[in-house]
Amino acid sequence: MSDIENVVSLKNVKKAFGKNVVLDGIDLNVRKGEVVVICGRSGSGKSTLLRCIDQLEKIDSGEIRAAGHLMGFREVRGKLVSLSDAAVARQQRDIGMVFQNFNLFPHVSVLENIMLAPTKILKRSRSEVEQEALALLEKVGLPDKRNAYPRQLSGGQQQRIAIARALAMKPKLMLFDEPTSALDPEMISEVLDVMVDLSKAGMTMIVVTHEMGFARAAADRVILMHNASIVEDAVPQEFFENPKSEHTKLFLSKILQH
Amino acid sequence: MSWSWPYFFDYMTNGLMLKGVWVTIWLSIISMVIGLALGILAALMKMYGNGLLRYIAEFYIWLFRGTPILIQLVIIYTGLPQLGIRFTVIESCILGLALNEGAYLAEIIRAGIMSVDKGQEDASRAVGMNWRERMWLVILPQATRTIIPPLGNQFNGMLKTTSLCSVISMQELMRSAQMIAQIQFRVLEAYCIAALWYLLLVSIWGLIQARIEAYYEKPFGSEEATVSDKP
Ligand SMILES: Nc1ncnc2c1ncn2[C@@H]1O[C@H](COP(=O)(O)OP(=O)(O)OP(=O)(O)O)[C@@H](O)[C@H]1O
Ligand SMILES: [Mg+2]
Numbered sequence: 001m002s003d004i005e006n007v008v009s010l011k012n013v014k015k016a017f018g019k020n021v022v023l024d025g026i027d028l029n030v031r032k033g034e035v036v037v038i039c040g041r042s043g044s045g046k047s048t049l050l051r052c053i054d055q056l057e058k059i060d061s062g063e064i065r066a067a068g069h070l071m072g073f074r075e076v077r078g079k080l081v082s083l084s085d086a087a088v089a090r091q092q093r094d095i096g097m098v099f100q101n102f103n104l105f106p107h108v109s110v111l112e113n114i115m116l117a118p119t120k121i122l123k124r125s126r127s128e129v130e131q132e133a134l135a136l137l138e139k140v141g142l143p144d145k146r147n148a149y150p151r152q153l154s155g156g157q158q159q160r161i162a163i164a165r166a167l168a169m170k171p172k173l174m175l176f177d178e179p180t181s182a183l184d185p186e187m188i189s190e191v192l193d194v195m196v197d198l199s200k201a202g203m204t205m206i207v208v209t210h211e212m213g214f215a216r217a218a219a220d221r222v223i224l225m226h227n228a229s230i231v232e233d234a235v236p237q238e239f240f241e242n243p244k245s246e247h248t249k250l251f252l253s254k255i256l257q258h
Numbered sequence: 259m260s261w262s263w264p265y266f267f268d269y270m271t272n273g274l275m276l277k278g279v280w281v282t283i284w285l286s287i288i289s290m291v292i293g294l295a296l297g298i299l300a301a302l303m304k305m306y307g308n309g310l311l312r313y314i315a316e317f318y319i320w321l322f323r324g325t326p327i328l329i330q331l332v333i334i335y336t337g338l339p340q341l342g343i344r345f346t347v348i349e350s351c352i353l354g355l356a357l358n359e360g361a362y363l364a365e366i367i368r369a370g371i372m373s374v375d376k377g378q379e380d381a382s383r384a385v386g387m388n389w390r391e392r393m394w395l396v397i398l399p400q401a402t403r404t405i406i407p408p409l410g411n412q413f414n415g416m417l418k419t420t421s422l423c424s425v426i427s428m429q430e431l432m433r434s435a436q437m438i439a440q441i442q443f444r445v446l447e448a449y450c451i452a453a454l455w456y457l458l459l460v461s462i463w464g465l466i467q468a469r470i471e472a473y474y475e476k477p478f479g480s481e482e483a484t485v486s487d488k489p
Contacts, residue, residue: 056380086388093386103381107399107477117385120395149477162381169385 006065007032007173007204008053013062015045015052022048024228025062030173030206035199037215037236038208040225041251046208049225050175053206054097055088067094067172093121096166100178102158104150110137110161111146114168122169129168136164140194156187160194167198174198176207212255216240224248265444269451278434279455285348285423285430286416289355293416294409296356297363302393305368315364322361328422330354335426351423359416366408370401403474410467417459431455 008030015023022045030036038046051057053064055072063080064071069091073080083091105113114133118124137143140160150158159179166174176195180188192214199205199218209215215222215236222239224232224247232239232248243249269275303315322330335350345353374397382396421432429437435452439445 051380054384056383089383089386089388089391091386092383095384097380097384099377099380099384101377103375103377105378105381105396105400107403107474109477116395117387121386121391149479151478165385 005031007034007067008206009063009065010053011063013049013052013064014060015048015057016060021228023052023059026230028223028230028233030204032204033202034220035203035205035207035218036221036223037219038206038223038225039210039212039215039251039255044225045228046225047177050097050177050206050208054095054175055092056097067091069094093117093169094172096163096169096171096174098159098162098166098174098176098179100181102150102155102162102182104158104162104165106150108149109146110142110148110150110153113150113161114165117165118168133164133168136167137161139167139197140164141190154187155183156190159183159191163191163194163198172204174203174205176205176209178208178210180209180211210255212240224251226251262444262447265442265447266451269438269444269448270454272434272438272451274434274438275431275451275455278429278431278452279459281429282417282420282431282455283459285351285355285420285428286413289352289359289420290413290416292352292356293359293363296360297367298398300360300364301367301371304364305371306389318357319361319364322358323365327354327358327419328425330358331422331426347423347426347428350426351420351428355416355420355423358419359412362412363409366412367401367405370403370405371397373404374400403478406467406471406474410463410471413467414460414463417463418456421456 006029008028010026010028013023013026014021026049028036038049040046048057052059053066053071058072063073070080071091072083072088074083074087075081105116108116111130111133114136115126115129118129118132119126134143134146137146140163142157142160142164145153145157145161150161153161163174163179179195180191183191188211192211195205195207195214196218207214207219219236221233222236223230224239224243224245226245226247231245232243234243239248240252243252300315300318303311304319307315331350331354334345334354335347338345378396378400379392382392387395420428420430423430424433424436427433431452435448439448
């Protein structure tokens with residue numbers, strides 16, 4: 001497995017908030033087109049891992065390569081130099097992120113949410129971007145919502161728009177942080193369906209979720225995080241039927257109870 | 259000398275008075291616009307600036323909020339020439355009003371920025387926006403919604419605060435009233451007309467402000483049916 005086909009490659013990544021160690025030497029490779037599901041109990045560091053990959057948090061040590069970038073740094077004669085805010089922003093364009101609380105831009109319409117970054121940041125032509133945005137709305141099943149404001153949409157609809165917004169930047173990697181945790185049960189599947197479609201289309205995805213149905217259906221690997229470390233990393237069948245870690249067994253028994 | 263209606267109505271459309279009204283309007287608008295720019299700058303410096311920038315912003319806000327505008331105006335127009343720094347009456351008024359306004363607006367704008375959900379910063383970073391893009395495309399437009407009502411109040415205040423400029427002989431509405439009052443000593447009539455004009459200006463602004471507020475509230479409107487989810 002060469003480095004070239006890895007869309008994500010983490011080497012000994014460490015991150016602490018004060019004395020609280022949240023990522024304790026994480027190694028992780030994700031190949032092109034792979035879908036990796038991460039689960040683990042609250043506080044185990046799942047969100048922080050995704051946020052570090054997308055540079056919403058700075059890591060303390062280690063190295064993150066994602067979507068072809070050495071995230072947050074550049075190499076100058078073998079030494080790592082921190083990138084400016086603007087340079088980090090250019091790296092972030094190649095990674096899409098979807099949040100638990102959607103975080104749509106509430107002050108602009110649905111269409112503008114999707115078009116804002118491609119037109120204002122990449123300075124692409126409005127008409128061209130609009131065509132793509134409408135196609136994305138079609139893809140997430142909301143073609144008639146282009147003029148609505150986020151406030152007027154249900155949670156499930158907002159999350160699908162958030163996915164469309166991320167895809168509008170044509171990312172090489174998509175990160176999902178509990179995309180369905182804030183949704184009413186009847187809206188979960190409409191979001192998961194979009195994600196399954198995306199995985200079938202070959203998108204490289206890291207998904208933090210406790211939707212084990214999604215993990216079984218779409219994941220190539222399932223990872224369990226426990227106390228800032230990865231304690232299990234297996235194909236779904238192994239993960240669910242023959243886990244190696246005691247933590248995984250305990251986690252599964254709790255998940256399956258309800 | 260009792261109240262005289264003829265003088266009253268005559269003063270209402272008196273050329274001098276109307277000129278004062280006009281001066282008050284543009285002086286308020288120009289000072290507000292410059293004050294707004296200063297306020298945004300000071301707020302951003304205070305919130306995101308490194309050491310020195312932040313101290314400069316804090317010092318500026320502290321100084322101009324901590325001293326009476328009247329003293330600021332007098333120092334700028336009458337005091338500074340002592341150091342060889344000379345401003346015309348108009349320049350002094352705009353400078354004083356804008357500097358004073360900026361200090362107040364800085365705090366209002368800072369509160370507005372802080373009212374924007376933290377998730378918006380994450381979301382705008384995640385689509386690849388740099389600091390400037392995050393500010394201008396996402397954070398400030400949303401902060402505007404919180405900022406507009408107190409900003410409107412500030413402009414209401416500004417329309418009336420310009421009257422202090424009469425002290426350094428700026429010929430705005432208040433000064434016009436003074437001059438008219440001195441011609442026939444119809445003091446009450448002259449100042450009542452000036453007061454009425456202020457009322458009118460402030461009322462018109464109230465209507466404009468309501469429209470601006472409605473515009474910025476539109477995306478957040480609760481009238482349209484919203485499907486609720488768990489928070
Ligand atoms: N910005 C922050 N400042 C300080 N501590 C933080 C911060 N973000 C996260 N933490 C701490 O880091 C630890 C891991 O948090 P993280 O959000 O990554 O967990 P998680 O696995 O995503 O949990 P959950 O399932 O509840 O979302 C927690 O103890 C949390 O309190
Ligand atoms: Mg989390």
